[in-house]
Amino acid sequence: MRLKLSSLLAAVSLLCGPAFAAPALPDRADIRDSGFVYCVSGQVNTFNPQKVSSGLIVDTLAAQIYDRLLDVDPYTYRLVPELAESWEVLDNGATYRFHLRRHVPFQRTAWFTPTRDFNADDVIFTFGRIFNRDHPWHNVNGSSFPYFDSLQFADSVESVRKLDNQTVEFRLKRPDASFLWHLATHYASITSAEYAARLTQDDRQEQLDRQPVGTGPFQLSDYRSGQYVRLQRHPGYWRGKPLMPQVVVDLGSGGTGRLSKLLTGECDVLAWPAASQLTILRDDPRLRLTLRPGMNIAWLAFNTAKPPLDNPEVRHALALAINNQRLMQSIYYGTAETAASMLPRASWAYDNDAKITEYNPQEARARLKALGLEKPDPQAVGAHQLAGVESQPAENGGAYPGGYGADWR
Incomplete structure (x- = not known):
């Protein structure tokens, strides 16, 4: 299957x-x-x-419904080919050339019958619509493309060119080691240029996002x-x-x-x-x-603009006083791992040498005392607040303090 x-x-x-x-x-x-x-x-x-x-x-x-140029192996977290059979990284990471898979048909639906297979025109249309603010389809159903907008991708891509029917080239304004990984997200799903042309002819452009056609x-x-x-x-x-x-x-x-x-x-x-x-x-x-394990992560954030939390030594001492295992067991029923960094283990940029801060309340007290903070006046977290956190996994992707685990989305 x-x-x-x-x-x-x-x-x-x-x-x-x-x-x-x-x-x-x-x-x-x-x-x-x-x-x-x-x-x-x-x-x-x-x-x-x-x-x-x-x-x-x-x-x-x-x-x-859709495919992308690249995919991520869910077990090794490595990039693997999808609609692109292979790719080349040129100009020290500023140019990416993709060689496209042949004989990939689009879906035949009640609202559209394709006459050709997937090719470079579909890649040019898909990313032209996203990146080019002057593209005739950019403002159809709104001009927002939230994922790529949040990365300011339109300002990073210099051009997307068709070299031939099975080859496309992305040229960036500067090298970006994360570029391929963004193309492997579902936000970079490939849509049909032929379907878009038919909808333009029929003056029904809004249907592209409502009656999908993918590969x-x-x-x-x-x-x-x-x-x-x-x-x-x-x-x-x-x-x-x-x-x-x-x-x-x-x-x-x-x-x-x-x-x-x-x-x-x-x-x-x-x-x-x-x-x-x-x-x-x-x-x-x-x-x-x-x-x-998934890609979500959450953390306890310190307000580093105010003393004594502007001191890294104070923050590290407080980190020693956080019992992540107890939080994860009582709130997430043992379905989470303690995070060693701001990136989850599934991320391509995860640092395998990152160290976990171990729970050590005695050491935390000693360090705070040495820093002149023997009598801290914390604001307690009430049971109703923890209950609110506990309700988050089903709705907000399983966020919890100081760890990461299964992404329920």
């Missing part, structure tokens, strides 16, 4: 159990015979991941706002026809409602369970829990 859920870092699968009809979904028997139901909490505001900073399209749907393993079949997204397999998918004919993404419930659907058989897969639900899930023999 060629179902890609590359952003899914935690999920629970129902291995067996009864099937119940879900009123908001298409016919349950039809789904059970030819696919599965994927339960998730979220909304779909667009079907183009370039136009948002987060959400269901980025976390789940983009990997099914991914599944294509949009039906969408009911607040209820479900039905995906059907793309029979011409370049990696081989997906074995599963369809996937239904159930949007109809959140919180414990999704867990109830899993346990009663209305869902086959539950995405992003809350950490507080993991004990229930682990103990149920019908379920299989999949978990691996």
